[in-house]
Amino acid sequence: MAVVGHWRSAARTHAGKVRERNEDAFLECPEQGLWVVADGMGGHQGGDIASQMIVASLAELPLHGNFDDRLIGIRRCLHWLNRRLGQELTVNAGRQDSIIGSTVVALLMEENRAACVWAGDSRCYLWRGQRLYQLSRDHSLQQQLIDERQMNARQARAHPGGHALTRAVGAAEQLTLEVLELEVFAGDAFLLCSDGLYQGLSSDALGHALSLALPAMALKRLFDDALRGAARDNLTAVVIRG
Amino acid sequence: MTDPLQTDPDGQALVAPPDDDPPSDFTYYAFAQSKNREPARLSAPSAFSTMPDVLAGRYCIERLLGAGGMGAVYRARDLLAQQYGDPDPYVALKVLNEDFAESPDASAVLYSEFCLTRYLRHDNVLRVHGFHVDTACERAFITMELMRGLTLDQLLCERPLGLPWQELRQIVLPLLDALAYAHGCGVIHGDVKPSNVMLSENGVRLFDFGLGRAEEGVLPGLPHLSRERFNAWTPGYAAPELLEYGQLSASADIYAVACVIYELASGKHPFRHLPSTQARDEHLHVGLQAPARLPKRCWPALRTALAFDTGDRAITAGQMRDAFTGSSSWPWYRKIRPSW
Ligand SMILES: Nc1ncnc2c1ncn2[C@@H]1O[C@H](COP(=O)(O)OP(=O)(O)OP(=O)(O)O)[C@@H](O)[C@H]1O
Numbered sequence: 001m002a003v004v005g006h007w008r009s010a011a012r013t014h015a016g017k018v019r020e021r022n023e024d025a026f027l028e029c030p031e032q033g034l035w036v037v038a039d040g041m042g043g044h045q046g047g048d049i050a051s052q053m054i055v056a057s058l059a060e061l062p063l064h065g066n067f068d069d070r071l072i073g074i075r076r077c078l079h080w081l082n083r084r085l086g087q088e089l090t091v092n093a094g095r096q097d098s099i100i101g102s103t104v105v106a107l108l109m110e111e112n113r114a115a116c117v118w119a120g121d122s123r124c125y126l127w128r129g130q131r132l133y134q135l136s137r138d139h140s141l142q143q144q145l146i147d148e149r150q151m152n153a154r155q156a157r158a159h160p161g162g163h164a165l166t167r168a169v170g171a172a173e174q175l176t177l178e179v180l181e182l183e184v185f186a187g188d189a190f191l192l193c194s195d196g197l198y199q200g201l202s203s204d205a206l207g208h209a210l211s212l213a214l215p216a217m218a219l220k221r222l223f224d225d226a227l228r229g230a231a232r233d234n235l236t237a238v239v240i241r242g
Numbered sequence: 243m244t245d246p247l248q249t250d251p252d253g254q255a256l257v258a259p260p261d262d263d264p265p266s267d268f269t270y271y272a273f274a275q276s277k278n279r280e281p282a283r284l285s286a287p288s289a290f291s292t293m294p295d296v297l298a299g300r301y302c303i304e305r306l307l308g309a310g311g312m313g314a315v316y317r318a319r320d321l322l323a324q325q326y327g328d329p330d331p332y333v334a335l336k337v338l339n340e341d342f343a344e345s346p347d348a349s350a351v352l353y354s355e356f357c358l359t360r361y362l363r364h365d366n367v368l369r370v371h372g373f374h375v376d377t378a379c380e381r382a383f384i385t386m387e388l389m390r391g392l393t394l395d396q397l398l399c400e401r402p403l404g405l406p407w408q409e410l411r412q413i414v415l416p417l418l419d420a421l422a423y424a425h426g427c428g429v430i431h432g433d434v435k436p437s438n439v440m441l442s443e444n445g446v447r448l449f450d451f452g453l454g455r456a457e458e459g460v461l462p463g464l465p466h467l468s469r470e471r472f473n474a475w476t477p478g479y480a481a482p483e484l485l486e487y488g489q490l491s492a493s494a495d496i497y498a499v500a501c502v503i504y505e506l507a508s509g510k511h512p513f514r515h516l517p518s519t520q521a522r523d524e525h526l527h528v529g530l531q532a533p534a535r536l537p538k539r540c541w542p543a544l545r546t547a548l549a550f551d552t553g554d555r556a557i558t559a560g561q562m563r564d565a566f567t568g569s570s571s572w573p574w575y576r577k578i579r580p581s582w
């Protein structure tokens with residue numbers, strides 16, 4: 001197995017065709033083996049604040065320490081942000097109702113180790129051996145209906161409010177993150193994206209894009225495809241290749 | 243080597259990742275400096291898209307440090323200072339959120355924050371540099387000392403069981419000292435909470451006087467922020483009278499700082515982060531326990547400061563500080579005991 005030395009990546013965010021404001025954010029640090037997508041929610045610029053705080057804070061994490069230390073650092077930072085967004089913000093009278101929060105999906109890689117950390121419905125995909133794997137499982141009502149009431153994906157999608165999140169940074173007093181660790185192989189390609197990107201695309205389209213040799217080409221293909229559709233939501237993608 | 247993934251018929255991975263436990267008590271690297279890092283690429287904050295990269299031709303925006311209900315704080319490089327070879331040309335810069343900046347009172351509110359903070363000259367109060375307006379983008383901003391360290395909410399996340407007394411006192415005494423000083427100057431903070439206190443390289447700093455107020459006769463002429471038009475608070479730290487009547491006095495700061503101290507000592511907010519009015523109505527003070535690591539002599543003062551009723555909250559920041567240093571005669575011959 002080839003040792004994975006340096007990562008190449010490409011990232012882009014777009015407000016989409018309908019929304020005025022882009023509440024998505026990304027972080028791209030190939031030198032540090034860290035990539036993040038965050039999709040903010042909450043009116044009055046709250047969503048914007050939440051996703052920006054996530055990427056800005058993760059960008060400043062210390063670089064020293066081994067993989068496990070850095071992974072703990074990421075989790076600890078997200079737990080802090082959960083508190084910051086959920087309990088520390090000043091609220092103005094008349095604006096108390098809005099929850100300020102954000103999804104997050106982060107990918108940390110070092111040599112042949114990778115860890116994906118997430119909360120919410122932003123996703124991490126892996127393209128390996130000509131197959132597409134969804135590494136993250138959405139924290140959404142839809143996914144819960146599939147898991148707990150054995151609905152199929154189509155029924156779940158039809159459920160009113162199915163896109164509602166069951167977890168997000170800033171949404172509840174306790175944040176539960178999910179963490180998936182895996183071994184990386186030569187030729188692996190990863191995609192981090194917000195729901196605005198994957199909603200409009202089939203897994204075939206995602207796989208096709210990720211099969212392209214260069215992250216920038218994959219990214220262009222993803223956005224070209226997605227922007228041909230309705231693009232009602234903000235869309236963000238980060239493509240990473242060894 | 244085994245592939246960690248199992249696939250389901252859809253060709254998608256079925257993964258059952260371990261659920262994450264909140265990190266427990268981790269080592270504390272308060273002032274660890276990062277090595278030189280390669281530039282990271284972050285998507286540009288769109289809400290501040292109208293904000294240029296350089297404000298007032300002088301302050302180059304580098305990164306977002308924090309954002310709150312009203313404003314955003316950035317680290318900025320002072321190009322002028324840098325040109326003169328200043329070894330540390332960095333400042334923190336606070337601007338109001340775009341939608342808030344459009345309201346007519348907005349720059350007056352920011353100026354009031356600047357003016358109140360500048361009026362206080364104390365080692366444990368953040369130092370402000372200046373109030374500026376970028377004429378091109380029509381936005382007012384404050385420049386201030388760039389603090390490096392941890393805000394108390396960050397510290398609490400790293401130390402979920404709270405701090406032992408030796409560490410606690412090094413935060414609590416300067417904090418109470420800063421508050422006693424501010425109150426002595428006739429300035430009320432109005433929004434004391436963990437994210438408005440920093441344990442910085444240069445010691446404890448109280449900051450964010452954005453909801454502050456000067457008492458009658460102090461700083462006359464400074465536009466007073468009208469709580470009717472501009473009512474804001476932080477639910478877990480606002481005293482009942484503030485939530486119910488918008489009534490802000492030094493006593494509200496006492497309730498808030500007591501919540502912060504209790505949490506630092508025990509790792510837990512005294513009333514589970516509930517609004518004080520709800521905590522009062524649920525009689526949560528009845529079961530309130532003294533934090534185990536807090537010296538006994540501090541508890542009567544702390545408990546008094548946590549009183550829901552302003553009449554019962556009969557203690558000042560200075561008296562609290564004295565009780566915590568052990569130099570106090572308070573409260574051993576107090577005539578009135580809190581009714582709870
Ligand atoms: N001078 C500074 N140096 C370093 N960091 C700072 C500085 N000022 C503020 N910050 C960071 O930015 C955060 C927000 O700052 P501040 O409290 O002034 O903003 P705010 O909009 O008034 O927030 P809120 O009203 O919700 O309390 C702080 O909690 C801190 O993390």
Ligand SMILES: [Mg+2]
Binds near residue numbers: 438
């Ligand atoms: Mg603040």
